[in-house]
Amino acid sequence: MMQPLSVKDLQPVSSEFLEQKDTVRLARELVGHYLVHWIEGKAVGGKIVETEAYQAPHDPACHAHLNRRTKRTEIMFAKGGHAYIYLCYGIHHLFNIVSGPESYAHAVLIRALEPIWGRDFMDENRKIKSTHNLTNGPGKLTQALGIDRTLNESYLLAQNSPLQLFQPPAPLSADELMVSKRIGIDYAGDAKEWPWRFYEKQSLYVSKRLFGDKSFLRHEAN
DNA sequence: ATAATGATTCGCT
DNA sequence: GCGAATCATTATG
Numbered sequence: 001m002m003q004p005l006s007v008k009d010l011q012p013v014s015s016e017f018l019e020q021k022d023t024v025r026l027a028r029e030l031v032g033h034y035l036v037h038w039i040e041g042k043a044v045g046g047k048i049v050e051t052e053a054y055q056a057p058h059d060p061a062c063h064a065h066l067n068r069r070t071k072r073t074e075i076m077f078a079k080g081g082h083a084y085i086y087l088c089y090g091i092h093h094l095f096n097i098v099s100g101p102e103s104y105a106h107a108v109l110i111r112a113l114e115p116i117w118g119r120d121f122m123d124e125n126r127k128i129k130s131t132h133n134l135t136n137g138p139g140k141l142t143q144a145l146g147i148d149r150t151l152n153e154s155y156l157l158a159q160n161s162p163l164q165l166f167q168p169p170a171p172l173s174a175d176e177l178m179v180s181k182r183i184g185i186d187y188a189g190d191a192k193e194w195p196w197r198f199y200e201k202q203s204l205y206v207s208k209r210l211f212g213d214k215s216f217l218r219h220e221a222n
Numbered sequence: 223a224t225a226a227t228g229a230t231t232c233g234c235t
Numbered sequence: 236g237c238g239a240a241t242c243a244t245t246a247t248g
Contacts, residue, residue: 052240061240063233072233090230092241109240128243139241184240207241 005116007036007043010166015157018080018165023099023106026080027053028179028198030097030108032172036117036164037145044118044145046135047168048110050199050206052182054096056105061188064105075153076105083163085142085152092139093148097156097165111183111197113141114205121146137207176201183208 013033020026028051036045056064056076063086064073075084076098084096084107100106113135115122122134122144135141142148147163156163180197199206 054240063240070233086233086240087231089239089241090232094240096240111240137241182240187239 007034007117007166010034010169012157013165013167015079015081018097018099018157019101020080021100021104021106023055023104023108024053024196026099027051027108027196028177029171030110031177031198031200032168034116034166034168035110035113035145036166037147038162038164039118039121039146042118042121044121045113046116047114048112049114049203050110050112050136051197052109052111053196054107054109055100059188059194060191061182061185062105062107067105073105076107077103078153080106081155081157083151083154083156085147085149087149088139093142094138095142095147109138110141111138112136112199112203112205112207113145114203115144118145132204134205136205172200 030048030051033048034045035048036043054062056062057067059065064076069077072086075082078098079102080099082098084098085093088094094109096107096109098107115135125146126134126140126144133140135144151163154161154163156165178199178201179195181193181195182197185192
């Protein structure tokens, strides 16, 4: 059977990949990639299984809607590969990968992860029993990985970045992927219907599935 | 299994 | 002040 996947065997992503202008496509393609937070030389992270695209200027759900520049949104205008991490509901740190060329305020929210490396560290951070609840949500995964706003604005492609992104050994095929509307943006009018959320169909580590997969729900209850 | 609610801080009007 | 790209807990059927 397969050896456990080692970070050493993975290729970092390219700057071209993260600077592509089509951020919806990037969000789709990032599913299956690997995110690592290096903590005292140890890898903590896993496979990205759920993402959402946010794209100024025409996306009302994007913090930089209409290209509004504030202290908070400024980093979204940087070139792809920077981290945009902000505090949500006063409690949760949400991790985004800034994307597109410089001056394009685009980002991909990382919503769920399949835990692979540093499980002990994650368990300790999360203090929760079920492994299915470790990283299946944008606030949960940052807590598990120890990601907070001290890492805001860091550049993931820098030589010794504490946060790194790696390519999948093989790309995910189209039939392994699901598309849905984005979550938690009811205030965004029309845009709340846009199909800009992507997740791995059979993953047990997705935050919220579409209607109708009863067999999964039974599985999840364990 | 679904619904309601409190937590808690920051950005912005 | 208001509301937020969320989550855990509690209550109820």
